Amino acid sequence: MGSRTILSSGTKTEQVFGYSRAVRAGDFIFxxxxxxxxxxxxxxxxxxxAQSAECxxxxxxxxxxFGAGLNTVVRTRVFVTDIDQWRRVGEAHSARFAEILPTTTIVGISALFDPRLLVEIEADAVLTTG
Incomplete structure (x- = not known):
């Protein structure tokens, strides 16, 4: 996979949980x-x-x-606390990805780490195609 580079946002959550904001491993960004x-x-x-757009x-x-953009995203995963809101989240997702069309998954979950949070999104990207 080549080199591995991490990005930290410096939040307390990263420190407590032991994770990186993003990782680049070779041509892949997570x-x-x-x-x-x-x-x-x-x-x-x-x-x-609005929360989805901010995510x-x-x-x-x-x-x-890492020198990449949304056009390099190949997969997103969306977690919502109210699955009935999937269409509304889809509006925000489509506004950014309608031309890119990554694969995606949307999952209804019981809660996020703060009850005011309604959505969490993760993404995988590839810098080159073969």
């Missing part, structure tokens, strides 16, 4: 589950579309650290 949590609560407050913005920012 972005950890991303929420909209800010210092004062979720960006977008109780709006699942995707942060994923794009992590990819940019």
């Amino acid at each position: 972005v950890s589950g991303t929420t909209a949590m800010g210092p004062d609560g979720p960006v977008g407050e109780a709006d699942i579309v 995707l913005r942060r994923i794009e920012e992590a990819l940019a650290h």
